[in-house]
Amino acid sequence: MKWTMKKEIIIIAGPTAVGKTKYAIEAAKALDGEVVSSDSMQLYQFMDIGSAKPTKEERAQIRHYLVDEVDPREAFSVAEYQRRAKAAIQDIFSRGKTPVVSGGTGLYVNSLIYDMDFSAPPASQEYRHQLEQLASSQGKEYLHRLLEEKDPQGAERIHPNNVKKVIRALEVAEHAGTGIKSFEQSFVPTKDYTCCLLGLCRQREELYGRIDQRVDLLLDMGLVEEVRGLLSMGLTPENISMKGIGYKEIMGYLQGEYDLEQAVYLVKRNTRHYAKRQMTWFKRYEDMTWFDLSSYADDELAIKEMIIWLSKNR
Incomplete structure (x- = not known):
């Protein structure tokens, strides 16, 4: 989709x-402005607490898109997210x-930043079934070694434990004759609009403390x-929506795999690990301007400086 005038979106990203x-x-x-969510859990209906979804009061202040829109029993893809989010962006413009x-x-x-290519070849059910059987009979490490042979670079990026991604990478390599593209190769900057990238971060101990406090609060709220x-x-557990942190651990508790104390420990630990991965991801954006919120006396001062920066640099 194209616009006749130059358009710019503001992206505010950072760890959970x-x-x-x-x-x-x-x-x-x-x-x-209006807010377009880029959170893979907040888009689901009925999943208000564990996703830390914006409250009704917050959504009453500013219109939000891609929040509370998708039934958690439905499959949802990045391609579908891109379609919906770009439609929302066009509407806002x-x-x-x-x-x-x-x-x-x-x-x-x-x-939203790049024109990502979602045109991977369709999966072969027969070949996928063969790979799933190999994973079951020979183990996930064996499957990963197959990927190393067909797509060494893809194997470096995909952990052996992520059997689903390993299988998909093998399918692409088998049927397209090419490997899964790297981060740098996969995306060409979109021409639909320009992007102003802002990153929010906090000192690790402060962020981890906020994570622990939020998990406790979500439990008090009825997670x-x-x-x-x-x-x-x-x-x-097979539903994509239930694989989200907070949901999968509490589900394990409810299904008798461990007690509530262990479930809470797992939620906090896994959330901290996820926050670390998020920072690693977003630091790859060379043109992102970072705001270390720990360096401000309070959020109000940080917000004021962010808005001043935006007024000068947009």
């Missing part, structure tokens, strides 16, 4: 629990407003009951 929702709302207020993208799902952010309700709707 850093405070993106608050900053995106304030940026949207200052810029006469059409009304003379500024799109403010907020979230921490790196691949979703990528799909266990929310997951119990999702299970009663027929959702299982």
Whole structure:
């Protein structure tokens, strides 16, 4: 999709629990904008607590897109996210407003910055079944060694434990004769608009403390009951939506795999690990301007400086 005038979107990215929702709302207020979420969990209906979805009060302040839109029993892809998000961005532009993208799902952010190619060859059910049988009979390490032979670079980027991605990479290598493209090779900057990239970060100990506090708060808000309700709707560990951090660990507790104390420990640990991976991802964007929120006395001062920066640099 093209626009006749030069358009710019603001992207506010960063790790979980850093405070993106608050900053995106304030940026949207200052810029006469609306928020487009790039969070892979907040888009699901019925998953309000574990996803730390913007509250009804926050959404009443500024219109949000890609929040609370998809049934968690449905499959959802990056390609579908890109389609919906770009349609939202076009709608926001059409009304003379500024799109403010907020979230921490790196691949979703990528799909808006770059013209990602989703045209991988269709999967062969027979070949996939053969690979799944090999993984079951010979082990995931054996499957990963096959990938090393067919696509050494892809094997370097995909962990042996991620059997689903290993199988997909093998399918691409087998049927297209090419490997999975690298981060640098896969994307060409979009011509639909320009992007102003802002990254939010905090000192590690502060961020980890915020993560622990948020997990405790989500439990107080009823996370266990929310997951119990999702299970009663027929959702299982096989649903993509239930693989999200917070949901999969509490589901394990409810299914008797471990006690609640262990589940809480796992949620906090896995969230910290995820935050680290998010920072690694976003630091690859060379043109991202970072705001270390730990260096400010409070959020209000940081928000004020961010808005001043935006007014000078847009």
